[in-house]
Amino acid sequence: MGPRLCGLSLLGAMSCGAPAFASDTVHITIDKLKFAPAQVSAHVGDTIEWESSDFVTHTATARNKDWDVVIPAKGIGRVVLQHAGDIDYFCRFPPNMTGRISVTPE
Numbered sequence: 001m002g003p004r005l006c007g008l009s010l011l012g013a014m015s016c017g018a019p020a021f022a023s024d025t026v027h028i029t030i031d032k033l034k035f036a037p038a039q040v041s042a043h044v045g046d047t048i049e050w051e052s053s054d055f056v057t058h059t060a061t062a063r064n065k066d067w068d069v070v071i072p073a074k075g076i077g078r079v080v081l082q083h084a085g086d087i088d089y090f091c092r093f094p095p096n097m098t099g100r101i102s103v104t105p106e
Contacts, residue, residue: 023080025049028099030058030071035091035099044084044106050077058097063088 023045029036030052042048050060052071060069060077064087071077081087084105091097 023047026101027051030054030097033091033094033097035060035097038098039100039102041102041104042081043104044081046103047078047080048101052076057093059092060089060099061092063090068092 024042025047026040026042026049028040028048028050030050031054033054035050040048048060050058050069050071052058052073052075055073057073058071060067060071060079062068066083066087067079069077069079081101081103084103087101087103089099089101
């Protein structure tokens with residue numbers, strides 16, 4: 001199938017261009033004022049999901065200011081990773097709660 005015909009068929013469209021990567025969801029729990037696991041690995045495009053079992057609101061605040069996610073008590077917060085690199089993050093209440101996400105390109 002030539003490049004001009006690529007867009008004319010579903011199979012051709014799926015086989016042309018860059019390969020598609022499925023994104024994953026990385027789960028982190030918050031319990032007793034701790035992120036667990038405190039260090040995770042992910043890819044650009046993956047979703048990080050924090051689920052809190054604590055009775056207070058927390059945040060996942062990136063030190064590089066890429067994101068600031070509010071996680072309600074007994075709730076969930078999410079962010080989709082946009083950039084590769086190591087991202088250190090913390091909770092604004094209390095700031096001694098810390099974590100790290102190592103993000104690799106797709």
